[in-house]
Each structure stands twice: as structure tokens, then as C-alpha cells.
Amino acid sequence: MEAFVSRFVDRVTIHVAAGDGGHGCASVHREKFKPLGGPDGGNGGKGGDVQLVVDPNVHTLLDFHYRPNASASNGKPGKGGMRNGAQGEDLVLPVPDGTVVLSPDGEVLADLVGVGTTFVAAAGGRGGLGNAALASKARKAPGFALLGEPGEQLELVLELKSVADVGLVGFPSAGKSSLISVLSAARPKIADYPFTTLVPNLGVVTAGETVFTVADVPGLIPGASEGRGLGLDFLRHIERCAVLVHVVDCATLEPGRDPLSDVDALEHELAQYTPALKAEQGGVDLAERPRMVVLNKMDVPEARELAELVRADVEARGWPVFEVSTASRDGLRELSFAMAAEVERYRAQLPPPEPARVVVRPTAVDDGGFTVEPDPEVEDAYVVRGEKPERWVRQTDFNNSEAVGFLADRLAKLGVEDALAKQGAEPGSQVTIGSMTFDWEPSTPAGVAGVLGRRGTDLRIEHDDRVSASERKAAKKARRSSLDESGRFLEDQD
Ligand SMILES: Nc1nc2c(ncn2[C@@H]2O[C@H](COP(=O)(O)OP(=O)(O)OP(=O)(O)O)[C@@H](O)[C@H]2O)c(=O)[nH]1
Numbered sequence: 001m002e003a004f005v006s007r008f009v010d011r012v013t014i015h016v017a018a019g020d021g022g023h024g025c026a027s028v029h030r031e032k033f034k035p036l037g038g039p040d041g042g043n044g045g046k047g048g049d050v051q052l053v054v055d056p057n058v059h060t061l062l063d064f065h066y067r068p069n070a071s072a073s074n075g076k077p078g079k080g081g082m083r084n085g086a087q088g089e090d091l092v093l094p095v096p097d098g099t100v101v102l103s104p105d106g107e108v109l110a111d112l113v114g115v116g117t118t119f120v121a122a123a124g125g126r127g128g129l130g131n132a133a134l135a136s137k138a139r140k141a142p143g144f145a146l147l148g149e150p151g152e153q154l155e156l157v158l159e160l161k162s163v164a165d166v167g168l169v170g171f172p173s174a175g176k177s178s179l180i181s182v183l184s185a186a187r188p189k190i191a192d193y194p195f196t197t198l199v200p201n202l203g204v205v206t207a208g209e210t211v212f213t214v215a216d217v218p219g220l221i222p223g224a225s226e227g228r229g230l231g232l233d234f235l236r237h238i239e240r241c242a243v244l245v246h247v248v249d250c251a252t253l254e255p256g257r258d259p260l261s262d263v264d265a266l267e268h269e270l271a272q273y274t275p276a277l278k279a280e281q282g283g284v285d286l287a288e289r290p291r292m293v294v295l296n297k298m299d300v301p302e303a304r305e306l307a308e309l310v311r312a313d314v315e316a317r318g319w320p321v322f323e324v325s326t327a328s329r330d331g332l333r334e335l336s337f338a339m340a341a342e343v344e345r346y347r348a349q350l351p352p353p354e355p356a357r358v359v360v361r362p363t364a365v366d367d368g369g370f371t372v373e374p375d376p377e378v379e380d381a382y383v384v385r386g387e388k389p390e391r392w393v394r395q396t397d398f399n400n401s402e403a404v405g406f407l408a409d410r411l412a413k414l415g416v417e418d419a420l421a422k423q424g425a426e427p428g429s430q431v432t433i434g435s436m437t438f439d440w441e442p443s444t445p446a447g448v449a450g451v452l453g454r455r456g457t458d459l460r461i462e463h464d465d466r467v468s469a470s471e472r473k474a475a476k477k478a479r480r481s482s483l484d485e486s487g488r489f490l491e492d493q494d
């Protein structure tokens with residue numbers, strides 16, 4: 001029988017930082033007898049991503065507990081001579097099967113099931129285009145390059161939800177851990193005090209042809225769904241189970257408790273619990289899961305008597321009842337085969353397993369659009385929002401007037417200028433895009449007075465007015481070699 005025991009840290013908060021994109025390079029080709037040639041600055045490399053990948057050899061989130069910070073390397077800057085900077089290396093973090101990724105405020109971002117399933121936790125920044133790639137008919141010899149974008153940095157919560165077929169639920173000390181230890185090779189801690197089990201244990205059970213996993217979760221008590229006892233932390237482990245099995249202690253009852261009221265009390269908690277996983281993520285209303293009831297400790301004579309008394313009432317709930325003793329190992333074979341049959345029934349109605357997939361974190365959709373709104377806090381001020389305008393601002397070196405002029409052209413082309421005018425912006429109005437605020441100058445839109453020479457030219461560079469076909473080709477090629485989307489935009493320009 002194959003088996004494993006795992007004890008795990010099942011919830012951690014991690015901080016992931018992707019690599020920054022390398023800056024583009026502004027450089028001018030130099031040769032003997034031809035001191036100033038065309039632009040030849042290469043593109044910056046993309047920053048590395050931080051990825052989470054389901055690894056079959058990882059069973060806990062313990063590593064993240066010790067090392068909660070992870071960062072990928074930065075892209076290298078571009079260089080002269082058309083040399084592009086190297087991409088940053090992706091950082092791949094192995095996670096156990098069944099890891100759920102959440103935002104700090106509890107939104108499920110991804111549910112990683114199946115070996116190889118990959119999630120880009122933080123995307124590396126795009127590299128900036130070098131001046132070779134920025135060259136166009138209108139801007140033959142740019143004296144600037146674009147900045148690389150910062151990599152994403154964020155906090156994520158990782159939760160492990162056991163990918164178990166059968167979940168054992170029961171009051172503390174009912175014998176759940178004992179049951180898993182006699183059904184499988186798992187050796188969880190067993191003791192006669194409540195809440196012995198603090199983290200879920202998984203065991204692999206073989207019954208005939210069927211191999212399935214059983215999760216032993218910590219004891220539940222009334223109020224668990226509101227967080228009492230070890231409450232919610234552990235209810236979430238049974239969200240994925242095909243079958244829920246009540247383990248009932250018939251031997252050591254406290255006043256006011258009997259097998260029937262124990263089962264009813266726990267059913268009440270299950271009904272109160274709202275699964276975090278939606279149906280399409282493998283979560284199901286716990287009420288819909290089939291149930292079995294195990295009356296345990298039948299080696300104790302009083303327990304056997306009590307079982308006989310309550311058996312009919314439990315069966316009247318519509319649930320099959322099994323009398324077992326984990327001590328004398330009675331009734332285990334029948335129980336494990338009944339579990340296997342239920343698991344098979346569940347598996348038969350599942351859609352075929354999906355191959356390992358890449359989960360893309362939903363990011364702000366770039367609809368190519370933008371909005372212009374008056375700033376509610378400041379008079380005569382406007383805020384521009386949109387994926388493109390905000391990215392372009394991040395890419396701009398504001399110490400370089402030509403780069404600022406280029407930004408202004410991009411914004412004008414997108415229609416931001418017109419939209420500002422329509423909203424009532426006037427020269428001198430404050431305009432905020434992303435983290436930058438500047439005074440609006442419609443003629444030199446980003447508020448920079450008098451660009452040296454014709455915009456898009458560097459007076460240091462000799463040139464004739466016509467761009468040769470080969471020069472155009474070279475610029476196009478330089479842009480293509482950059483994987484980022486700004487390249488596409490620039491191609492649209494010429
Ligand atoms: N006599 C008898 N005692 C049992 C049997 N099964 C379990 N026990 C005892 O019951 C006590 C609790 O067993 P556990 O398996 O730790 O119970 P648990 O449900 O996992 O408890 P928590 O982890 O605290 O929720 C231990 O002292 C076991 O030895 C049984 O079949 N017969």
C-alpha cells in the first residue's frame with residue numbers, strides 16, 4: 001500500500017516581487033570617418049516573473065513560512081550596437097497540489113490543482129525600447145530611450161486545501177486520526193485529549209481496485225463555522241472532498257451529548273459554512289456531498305449498546321451507518337469498500353481531468369481606452385486613467401525633453417489631448433496620469449517648453465531628410481526583437 005503522511009502549514013502570506021524591465025539604451029552608431037551614424041541603442045530585457053508551479057514532491061507550505069519573500073531578477077539594460085539587454089530570470093516556486101491563491105482581502109485568484117499547473121504570481125516589467133526601435137519617419141534619430149517598467153510587487157495568501165476524496169469530520173477525540181491510521185499507512189498523532197490534531201493529515205487507502213485519499217481534519221465543535229475551536233481553518237479542507245464521513249464516539253459521551261445530537265450539531269456547522277471555492281473551482285455546497293456515519297469504539301460494550309439504540313435514527317436521516325472499532329480493527333474492511341464505492345460514483349460523474357494548465361491572474365484589461373475626469377479634490381485639475389497612458393508615463397524619462405515630447409505625441413495620438421479639451425481643460429490646468437502630475441500645455445502637451453530643434457531629432461546626429469529603406473527596416477527589426485506591446489504601437493505609427 002502506498003501512503004504518505006503529511007503535516008502541513010496550511011496558510012501563509014507571501015510577498016512576491018517580479019524583476020524590473022531593463023531600460024532602453026539611447027546610443028549613436030560610431031565608426032571611423034563617420035563619427036555620428038544612426039541610432040543603435042538596444043532594448044532593455046523583460047524582468048523575470050515569479051511563478052507558482054504545482055510540484056508532486058511538495059506537500060506543505062512550510063518553506064513559505066520560513067521564506068515569505070521571493071523576488072525574480074531584473075532585466076538588463078540595452079546597449080549600443082543594437083544589443084538588447086538579457087531578460088531577467090523567472091523565479092519558480094514549487095507549491096503542493098491543491099494550493100489556493102488569494103488576495104489579502106480574500107478573493108480567490110487561482111486554484112492550483114494538477115501537477116505542472118502554473119500561476120504567474122507577479123509579472124516582470126517590460127523592457128524599455130532603445131532609440132533604434134523608436135526611430136520612425138517622423139523621428140529619425142531619437143535622442144532618448146524608454147525606461148523599463150517596474151516589476152509587479154504584491155502580497156498573496158496561499159492556502160492548502162487537501163485534495164482528498166474522503167473527509168473525516170467529528171468532535172475532538174472521536175477517533176478520526178485513529179481511523180486514518182488503521183485504514184492507511186499514515187501515522188498521525190493520536191491522544192486522549194481534544195484537538196490532538198492541529199493540522200490535517202492525509203492518508204492513502206486502497207480498497208479493491210480503488211485507491212483514494214482520506215483527510216483527517218482537526219475536531220469540530222459547535223460554533224466552528226464562526227471560528228470556534230479550530231473552526232473555519234479546517235472546514236475549508238473538506239471543501240473538495242467527494243464524501244464526508246462523520247466519525248462518532250459512542251464510548252465516552254459527555255452529559256448532553258449522544259451520537260445523534262453530535263451528528264446533527266456538526267451538520268449544522270457544515271450548513272453554516274460558506275465554501276470559498278466556487279462551483280467551477282471544484283467547490284460544492286457541502287450539503288450536496290454524500291454522507292456516511294461511522295459509530296466508533298465498538299470494542300467498548302457500552303458503546304455497542306448505544307450504537308444499537310441510535311442506529312435506526314441515524315439511518316432515518318438517509319445515511320449509511322458503519323460500526324467499527326479502530327482498536328480491535330472491526331468493521332474496517334466493509335467501511336473502506338463502501339468509501340471506495342462512493343468515491344468511484346463521484347469520479348464517474350466528473351468531467352475528464354484537465355491537463356496541466358497555466359493560470360493567468362486576471363489583470364486590468366487593456367481595452368485600449370482611457371478616461372478623463374475632473375479631479376474631485378482639486379480645482380481645475382484632471383485625472384487621466386487607462387492602461388496605455390499610465391504605462392507610457394512609467395516609461396518616460398522626464399529629465400529628457402525629447403522623451404517627454406514623445407510621450408506628448410503618444411497621448412495626443414490616442415486622443416487624450418482632445419478629451420482633455422472637451423472636459424474643459426485649459427493651458428495651465430493640472431493633469432495627473434499615474435504617479436505624474438504636470439501643467440497642461442496643449443501646444444507642447446506635456447508642459448515642456450521648446451524642444452531642441454524639430455521634435456524627434458537629435459541635432460548632434462547628421463542626417464539627410466529621407467529615411468532610407470534599410471534604415472526603416474533596421475528600426476522595425478529592432479522593435480520586433482522586443483516582445484513588448486509598445487513595439488506594436490510604434491509600428492502602427494509608421
Ligand atoms: N476504546 C477505543 N478507543 C479509541 C478507539 N479509537 C480511538 N480511540 C481513542 O480515542 C482517543 C482519541 O483518538 P484520536 O484518534 O486522537 O481522536 P481524534 O478524533 O483524531 O481527535 P482530535 O484530533 O482531537 O480531533 C485516543 O485515546 C484513542 O486511543 C476505539 O476504537 N476504541
Ligand SMILES: [Mg+2]
Nearest residue numbers: 176177196197
Ligand atoms: Mg485527530
